Amino acid sequence: MAPSSPTVAAWALGRRLREKRDQAGLTATAAAKRFGITSAYLSEFEHGKKNVGEDRLEALLDAYEFDKDEADELRVLRKEAGRRGWWSDYTGLFSDELLRFFGYEHGAESIRTYGSDIVTGLLQTEEYARALIEAGSPNLRLAEVDRRIQARLHRQNRLTGEDPLQLSTIMSEAVLYQQVGGREVLAGQLKYLGDLVEQQPGNLDIRIVPFEATGHEAMGGSIFHLMTFPSGKLPTLLWQETVTSTQVITDPMTVREYHLAYTEVTKAALDRKSSLLRIKDAYGRLRSRTTVET
Incomplete structure (x- = not known):
């Protein structure tokens, strides 16, 4: 639960x-x-x-x-x-809409997420998250960057425990080569992803859409998350992110469209085992190039 x-x-x-x-x-x-x-x-x-x-x-x-x-x-x-969630400690740092997302995420039973450009927040290392936050908001003070990272890492607590979040995420193979934060940061992120897949087979599923995939419905689209909840009285909730906005969507037809898009992306992605091999291969290539240049 x-x-x-x-x-x-x-x-x-x-x-x-x-x-x-x-x-x-x-x-x-x-x-x-x-x-x-x-x-x-x-x-x-x-x-x-x-x-x-x-x-x-x-x-x-x-x-x-x-x-x-x-x-x-x-x-x-x-x-x-009426109770306070952990995210209430970050009021003023994040928008009300984003704080609501943290609350939904905390109480979700499962999340299916798609993002072609970056590793999803629940799976980011501290160094990878810092690089993204600093690049996206270069004028933030160090203390604010640290607090944003703290919140992101706190969210990741849902992946462990007695009843962890069931997380399925699909990302483009390009994510494995985009050097967010530099080679060392990316290498650490890739190793972390590989370790997570092997350590948490029961609640974590990471799939890679390979370069050789010819296309799918979500290609070029925004990041989105489909969240389900323990209560059978609550519908699937859609959270959508663009460069300039975030939005919670409950409209059944819209949610259905994104569900179908996610299903199609899944067909274009590699299976679990092949995705893990692709992650390890990218990590090996990165470490090999780093060693040669050193």
Whole structure:
């Protein structure tokens, strides 16, 4: 079972309340007027961006006629949503949207991720992460860079433990040769990836799309993550990243399109064993060139 996440709890609570409002035939505007709140406040807690107050929840439970068992479930969710996640220590350093992503990621059961340009954050070494952060934001102070790296490494705790995150990631073979941070940094990253694949076969699957692949649906697209959660009442969530923006998407049709794209990318990628050999080969080539030049 994935660990409890206040972000996921707030999202689950908001969805349940919104579904019940729809069943009651109330529009958001009508519901806000009926309960004496603004439409903006209603939208925020229905979308999991804000926790609903205890008194307000009790009024909603009564108005929407939840049965006792379901009402008790929602009270538990509200309590969980009020707790502090580790990412709350980084408020002000990251955007609210990115902090929400950390919360979803922490409470996810599985993540399928695609990114053609770089190693995904959950699998980055400290040195590789530092090189990316410094290159992407050259004006950051050293203390801020260090805190960003600290947060990234904290996220990686979900890959270990009694019930680790199930992570499947697909990346282009080009990632194995892009010298982020220089040869030594890349060499350390490649060795780390190879070691992880061998040490964590039960919850980690890394696939490489080889140079010889002729194409796939996600080629040239943005980084995206498909997250699933322990609760059967929560849908798959899509997180999309571009150079200028990040976005959480729950629209079923859009999520389905990305699911199909991921399936097609998987077909273009090497299998687990061949991907590991490709990683080791890239590492060996890099070390060999470094030794010759030295």
